[in-house]
Amino acid sequence: MQQNTGISGYVLLLTIQFVFIVIFAIYTDYDTDLRPKDGAQSEPGFIVPKYGHFQDIHVMIFIGFGFLMTFLKRYGYSATGLNLFVAALCIQWAILMRGFFEMEHGTIKLSLTNLIGADIAAASVLISMGALLGRISPIQLLVMGLIEIVLFASNEYLQIELMKIVDVGGSITVHAFGAYFGLAASFILRPSKENAKAGELEGASYTSDIFAMVGTVFLWIFWPSFNSALVDGPEQERAILHTYLSLAACTVTAIILSALVSKDNKLDMVHIQNSTLAGGVAVGSVVNLLIHPSGALIIGTFAGALSVIGYRYLSPKMLEKMRLADTCGVHNLHGMPAVASAFFSAIFAYFATKEAYGDSLYTIFPGMKNSTMLEDEHEMIIGGFGRSSEKQAAFQLLAILVTVSIAIVGGMFTGFVLKSPTFRPLQTHELHKDDIYWETPDGHEYNRDEHLQ
Numbered sequence: 001m002q003q004n005t006g007i008s009g010y011v012l013l014l015t016i017q018f019v020f021i022v023i024f025a026i027y028t029d030y031d032t033d034l035r036p037k038d039g040a041q042s043e044p045g046f047i048v049p050k051y052g053h054f055q056d057i058h059v060m061i062f063i064g065f066g067f068l069m070t071f072l073k074r075y076g077y078s079a080t081g082l083n084l085f086v087a088a089l090c091i092q093w094a095i096l097m098r099g100f101f102e103m104e105h106g107t108i109k110l111s112l113t114n115l116i117g118a119d120i121a122a123a124s125v126l127i128s129m130g131a132l133l134g135r136i137s138p139i140q141l142l143v144m145g146l147i148e149i150v151l152f153a154s155n156e157y158l159q160i161e162l163m164k165i166v167d168v169g170g171s172i173t174v175h176a177f178g179a180y181f182g183l184a185a186s187f188i189l190r191p192s193k194e195n196a197k198a199g200e201l202e203g204a205s206y207t208s209d210i211f212a213m214v215g216t217v218f219l220w221i222f223w224p225s226f227n228s229a230l231v232d233g234p235e236q237e238r239a240i241l242h243t244y245l246s247l248a249a250c251t252v253t254a255i256i257l258s259a260l261v262s263k264d265n266k267l268d269m270v271h272i273q274n275s276t277l278a279g280g281v282a283v284g285s286v287v288n289l290l291i292h293p294s295g296a297l298i299i300g301t302f303a304g305a306l307s308v309i310g311y312r313y314l315s316p317k318m319l320e321k322m323r324l325a326d327t328c329g330v331h332n333l334h335g336m337p338a339v340a341s342a343f344f345s346a347i348f349a350y351f352a353t354k355e356a357y358g359d360s361l362y363t364i365f366p367g368m369k370n371s372t373m374l375e376d377e378h379e380m381i382i383g384g385f386g387r388s389s390e391k392q393a394a395f396q397l398l399a400i401l402v403t404v405s406i407a408i409v410g411g412m413f414t415g416f417v418l419k420s421p422t423f424r425p426l427q428t429h430e431l432h433k434d435d436i437y438w439e440t441p442d443g444h445e446y447n448r449d450e451h452l453q
Contacts (some may be wrong), residue, residue: 209273227284
């Protein structure tokens with residue numbers, strides 16, 4: 001039996017795209033710097049600031065995430081194709097949702113910065129997609145993305161603008177949020193007790209694993225750009241340095257530990273594809289701080305070990321005891337390392353001093369900056385909250401608690417929406433299969449290859 005999205009589903013998606021066009025027409029415009037100015041000319045050879053970072057993050061979103069999810073032997077079309085589809089839709093929605101919090105006189109001013117922020121927001125949805133990969137329909141996936149972006153943008157504004165936490169690499173607002181949102185939705189959509197096991201096609205082939213490694217390598221190479229795109233100057237350079245060192249240490253640790261905990265002391269490709277990236281997540285919330293190069297190495301080493309242990313021991317127990325399926329193991333790559341990053345951020349915030357950071361202390365920790373009073377107008381300008389380092393550390397811990405709570409509640413709500421009679425759930429024999437929704441190579445070749453695995 002084959003299932004497809006149906007004409008009505010595709011009409012709905014096309015309608016959403018037309019709605020986006022209307023909203024963009026009404027509420028968006030160019031940022032002031034993008035408008036032509038009388039007598040102004042661009043300098044010859046002028047390079048748009050941050051465009052290099054934007055390109056790198058774009059590669060991560062569309063190649064890194066997409067190919068990382070091709071490990072399933074019969075889900076490569078969906079992993080790459082739906083990744084492209086979901087990201088393209090969610091980027092537009094994220095531009096609008098994030099922009100609604102930054103409107104000037106009823107208008108969302110667009111620049112390259114908005115695109116970078118939207119790409120990063122889309123990453124949270126792709127992380128959630130990893131938890132449910134192959135177990136929900138494209139329509140369900142798109143509905144999940146639309147709901148998640150609304151909650152993501154709200155939580156991001158709460159954490160960064162209102163609570164003024166430090167999270168340059170997005171470990172708290174992106175990785176933790178995406179992971180626990182997806183896991184919560186997966187919990188609501190969990191299989192029956194009889195089917196609480198890995199599906200028939202929920203595995204890799206030699207070829208699919210190689211394609212997945214392409215995604216891993218692209219993510220690994222460009223992760224320093226993801227973690228440093230939102231800062232400038234020395235902060236940006238520290239972020240690049242720390243991310244690179246953390247990834248390097250994480251990779252060495254993950255590969256060695258993989259051999260130690262796996263059967264016959266052989267390397268497990270799941271660990272190599274995923275756990276080698278955990279260092280980029282774990283260092284994200286402290287990436288621009290003065291953590292010292294050795295601190296980055298320690299964080300990467302810890303993250304690599306934590307992720308491998310999670311894949312080896314925790315994920316099977318989650319499926320066995322809770323019936324909580326996590327197809328890509330996002331809890332081990334994104335969830336736990338992100339929580340660890342929040343704890344690291346609290347530690348380094350606790351020890352942050354004016355002596356160590358100089359005037360940059362208040363740029364890096366805006367919540368520690370004192371408010372100022374205009375004497376002539378007796379008007380208070382809120383530049384910060386005058387927090388002590390101890391209080392800032394407490395806010396970092398509060399941030400991960402609030403983020404995970406919003407993600408879990410939002411994910412469970414979304415799971416109930418996706419479980420409603422409006423959507424027909426995939427049957428057991430339809431899981432992790434491309435030919436439910438895609439025109440695949442002729443059936444004989446398709447089935448023959450499957451028997452060869």
